[in-house]
Amino acid sequence: MKFALYSDIHAQVPQLNAVQAAVDKENVDKEIVVGDLIMLGPEPEKVVDNIRSRKNTDVVVGNLDLWVVNKRWETHQPKSPHQAWMFEMAKQTRERLSEEQLKWLKMLPFSLSYMAEPGHEFLIFHGTPHEIGDESALPLRLSEEKVKAHLTGVTADIMAHGHIHGPSVRKIGEQTIVCAAAVGMSWDGDPRPSYAIVEYMGDGKWDARVERVEFDCEEQASFNENCWIENGDRIAGMIRSGYFWNPDHMPH
Numbered sequence: 001m002k003f004a005l006y007s008d009i010h011a012q013v014p015q016l017n018a019v020q021a022a023v024d025k026e027n028v029d030k031e032i033v034v035g036d037l038i039m040l041g042p043e044p045e046k047v048v049d050n051i052r053s054r055k056n057t058d059v060v061v062g063n064l065d066l067w068v069v070n071k072r073w074e075t076h077q078p079k080s081p082h083q084a085w086m087f088e089m090a091k092q093t094r095e096r097l098s099e100e101q102l103k104w105l106k107m108l109p110f111s112l113s114y115m116a117e118p119g120h121e122f123l124i125f126h127g128t129p130h131e132i133g134d135e136s137a138l139p140l141r142l143s144e145e146k147v148k149a150h151l152t153g154v155t156a157d158i159m160a161h162g163h164i165h166g167p168s169v170r171k172i173g174e175q176t177i178v179c180a181a182a183v184g185m186s187w188d189g190d191p192r193p194s195y196a197i198v199e200y201m202g203d204g205k206w207d208a209r210v211e212r213v214e215f216d217c218e219e220q221a222s223f224n225e226n227c228w229i230e231n232g233d234r235i236a237g238m239i240r241s242g243y244f245w246n247p248d249h250m251p252h
């Protein structure tokens, strides 16, 4: 069984189109969207419609999807000016979505599991196996020991997540962890959108790779700069550079 995975679309339609055009050529059995369809971008309603109508596609929810669905601004105080900016964006993102779209987002599962053969599981989640990403994450800089601490009780051969906006394939002991993110904007210095391919080869063996997609970012960067989002230039900067907008504040 062959899977394509992509995540952290963040309401960015052209990057999503570029990734889906590349995925179309991979002839996979199943596509999986690994959360964060919305927020940090101008067209959440279009991205939700795109994914809902995409054939053969399963979806897990991301932390920022839930910020909008659960109206996080009503239950949490912003911890920083950065969060205050995000809360306002979440409020306005919600206004652009229909009740039906919000209901669909609310129904999305926290994780998905596929059993290639008995004893050979592929587990997919947005942030970590036990937390959606508001409190913890699996960035590459974490030591093997620290990653293992997040994997308590997980027996899957292979896992895939999003959230950290830098694609990779990492071996942790006998297990493999794939980061598929991101479509909308990267934070690892390479501005190209990414996706991952995971394939079960039989006999307990899995193949995993990440791919980057060529994308001319200038038009979409200036669209973000001039859209309804306050300080859209921060998002434009991330789309252009592949780095988080504020060098003093990397989220993970």
Ligand SMILES: [Fe+2]
Residues within 6 Å of the ligand: 036, 062, 063, 064, 126, 133, 162, 163, 164
């Ligand atoms: Fe996220």
